[in-house]
Amino acid sequence: MENKALIIFAKKPELGKVKTRLAKDLGETEALLAYERLLKITEDVTEGSWMKKYLFWEGEIPKQSDFFSSGYVYKSQKNGDLGFKMKSAFEEILPLHSQVCIIGTDCPYLDESILKTSFDLLENDSDLVIGPAMDGGYYLLGMRKLHGEVFEGVEWSTDRVFATTVSIAIEKRLTVKELPKLRDIDTIEDYYIWKN
Template structure:
């Protein structure tokens, strides 16, 4: 077993449930297609780094293996808010014996294998690594042991997520390191700016 694991959080790709802000401008059909391509891009990035991969779906396990996820371990996210889901997933994977765990979503096409490599390297000398997103959240969080306090009392899906998380790190004396700031793809402006990074761009 490898010592490092990547957790990927994704929604089950269903029309009307994914990329809802983008769908308001380009329609639900194309928004679903964009989401599928975002996932494909994410899988490709993760496959370029030699860690074990755990793909956590938000609703149900797919009936068939998804192309590009050969060797991935499929899991279901816990119930509750995003913080509870992430905390539980990280604890679950660390309990398997991994020394370092990094959790990402599927919405950041700027993420590369170099960012993943750097995140795991930072965990050699720091207890936490964060990938700050332009919208005030984070696209990556990594740690070596469970830190449930980092996921409590955070206003999820707001521009205060990163700030509040860093304040918690400071208050409990937790050493952390930040990666390069990147952007998630959520809006039409994001799509127009980032679509060149996505595998097999639709349309």
């Protein structure tokens, strides 16, 4: 059993289907270009060979992609809300690996040292590792065994996601370790801070 595995949730980079909040201010073409840049950054950060990498695409798995082309196992996200999708991905991957983390493609500030820290914390018996995002969500979640309850009763895409998840974990007496707080790129403000 390979020890460490990373799940990456991504969407196919298609005009009008990615970064829709950004597109309202930037236009669909600029939003698509921003998303493609985020995909490339995520690929660069995760290309290390020290972990197994699973890329869970939303919708149909692309036959080929300009991103994540080598060393990534392609899978499809299940249908449902974000919590169900993440829980399903953990259910699929955790039996194969002793430490699993999940990320999206929205955080250009995530780096390899933070990824390594998350796995180190899991190796040192943390039940849950979580990377809080400045918008109240999280950019990374890691666990050693499935704690499906942390995906239930969460209002996804709100500023309460991180707080609710941690509250559920503490209520279940899980040991929780927090990573540094980072910014996701979701709004025009996030975008301009990132670009400057």
